[in-house]
Amino acid sequence: MNMTTTPVPSRFLPSNNDLGVVAVAFSGGQGKAGVDAGPDALIKAGLLLQLQDDLSYKIHHDGQIHNYRDLMPETDPTVDNMKRPRGCSAVNQRLHEQTYEHAKDGKLVLTLGGDHSIAIGSISGVARAVRERLDKPLAVIWVDAHADINTYETSGSGNVHGMPVAFLTGLCKHEIFSWLKDEHQIPLTKLVYIGLRDVDSGEKKILRENKIKAFSMHDIDRHGIGKVIDMALEYIGDDIPIHLSFDVDALDPVHAPSTGTPVRGGLTLREGDFICESLHETGRLVGMDLVEVNPMILAKEGGADTWQVTETVRAGCSLVRCALGESLL
Numbered sequence: 001m002n003m004t005t006t007p008v009p010s011r012f013l014p015s016n017n018d019l020g021v022v023a024v025a026f027s028g029g030q031g032k033a034g035v036d037a038g039p040d041a042l043i044k045a046g047l048l049l050q051l052q053d054d055l056s057y058k059i060h061h062d063g064q065i066h067n068y069r070d071l072m073p074e075t076d077p078t079v080d081n082m083k084r085p086r087g088c089s090a091v092n093q094r095l096h097e098q099t100y101e102h103a104k105d106g107k108l109v110l111t112l113g114g115d116h117s118i119a120i121g122s123i124s125g126v127a128r129a130v131r132e133r134l135d136k137p138l139a140v141i142w143v144d145a146h147a148d149i150n151t152y153e154t155s156g157s158g159n160v161h162g163m164p165v166a167f168l169t170g171l172c173k174h175e176i177f178s179w180l181k182d183e184h185q186i187p188l189t190k191l192v193y194i195g196l197r198d199v200d201s202g203e204k205k206i207l208r209e210n211k212i213k214a215f216s217m218h219d220i221d222r223h224g225i226g227k228v229i230d231m232a233l234e235y236i237g238d239d240i241p242i243h244l245s246f247d248v249d250a251l252d253p254v255h256a257p258s259t260g261t262p263v264r265g266g267l268t269l270r271e272g273d274f275i276c277e278s279l280h281e282t283g284r285l286v287g288m289d290l291v292e293v294n295p296m297i298l299a300k301e302g303g304a305d306t307w308q309v310t311e312t313v314r315a316g317c318s319l320v321r322c323a324l325g326e327s328l329l
C-alpha cells in the first residue's frame with residue numbers, strides 16, 4: 001500500500017451487512033415508456049430476497065417503489081434544451097435525501113432505477129455522507145455504453161439521462177438544479193468509465209479536455225477486463241470509498257436487450273459480473289446504482305414475458321449480487 005495515503009476508516013465502511021435500498025420508478029430523463037417498471041421487475045424476480053437469504057444482508061427498504069408523483073409539476077416544458085427539467089430535478093433532490101439518510105449511518109446504498117438521470121440524486125447523496133463522515137470525496141466507476149456527460153448545451157437529445165455525470169462533476173450547473181451543492185461533487189480525477197462505445201462528439205471533447213479516465217470496449221479487448229479493473233482501481237487510489245453506477249446497456253444487447261438505448265459490441269455477462277465482483281473485493285464499495293432496465297421495451301413483440309425481458313432482469317440481478325459479494329466458489 002502507498003504509505004502516503006490514509007486508508008478509509010473501517011467505521012465508515014458498510015461493515016454489518018446493512019443495506020439501504022431505494023427503488024426509483026422514474027423515466028422522465030428520457031422519452032421511452034417502461035424504464036420506470038425496472039425496479040418492480042428486479043424486485044419481483046427476487047433480487048431483495050436473494051440479497052437477504054443468500055448473501056445475509058439486513059435490508060432497509062421502505063417497501064415502496066417511488067414514483068414521486070407528488071413532486072411532478074403539472075407541466076414541465078423544456079428549459080435550455082433540457083426535457084422535463086423540473087421533474088428530473090425534484091425527483092433527484094428527494095432521492096439525494098434518501099440515499100444520504102442511508103449512507104450517513106454507514107449503510108451500503110443500492111438504488112434501483114429508473115433511467116440513468118437518477119444517478120444525480122443517488123450519487124450526490126452518498127457523496128454528501130462520505131464528505132461529512134470522512135472529509136473525502138467519493139470515487140465513481142461508471143459502467144456504461146454511454147458517457148452521460150453531455151451538458152444541456154452539448155446534448156443533441158435534450159434527455160437528462162445523457163447528462164448526469166456533467167451535473168455530478170460540476171461541469172454543468174443550472175438554477176433548476178440549484179439544490180446540488182459544490183461540496184458534494186465528484187472530482188473529475190476520481191471518475192472512471194468502463195465499457196464506453198457510443199460517445200457523442202461533444203462528450204468526446206469534454207473527456208479529452210478534462211483528461212477523464214475512460215476504458216472503452218477497445219481497451220477491454222486490448223487488455224482484458226482484469227487488467228482494466230486493476231488500472232481503474234490504481235487510478236482512483238486506495239484511500240477513498242467507491243460508488244458503482246451500472247447502466248445495464250453496458251452489457252451487450254445479446255445479454256441485456258430490454259433497455260432504451262442498446263449498443264452492439266458490449267460487455268459479456270461475465271465481464272459485467274467480474275467488474276462487480278472486483279469492486280466488492282476492494283471492501284470500499286459504499287453505493288451502487290443499477291439503471292435502465294426497461295421491461296416494456298420489447299414487450300410489444302410478444303407480451304411482457306419475452307425472453308429478452310427475462311434475460312435482462314436476470315442479468316441485472318446477477319450484477320447486483322456480484323457487487324454485494326456473491327462469489328462463484
Ligand SMILES: NC(=[NH2+])NCCC[C@H](N)C(=O)O
Nearest residue numbers: 116146150157159161162261
Ligand atoms: N443513460 C443512457 N442510456 N444514456 C444514453 C445517452 C444517449 C445520448 N448520448 C444522449 O445524450 O442522449
Ligand SMILES: [Mn+2]
Nearest residue numbers: 145146247249
Ligand atoms: Mn447507457
Ligand SMILES: [Mn+2]
Nearest residue numbers: 116144148247
Ligand atoms: Mn447511462
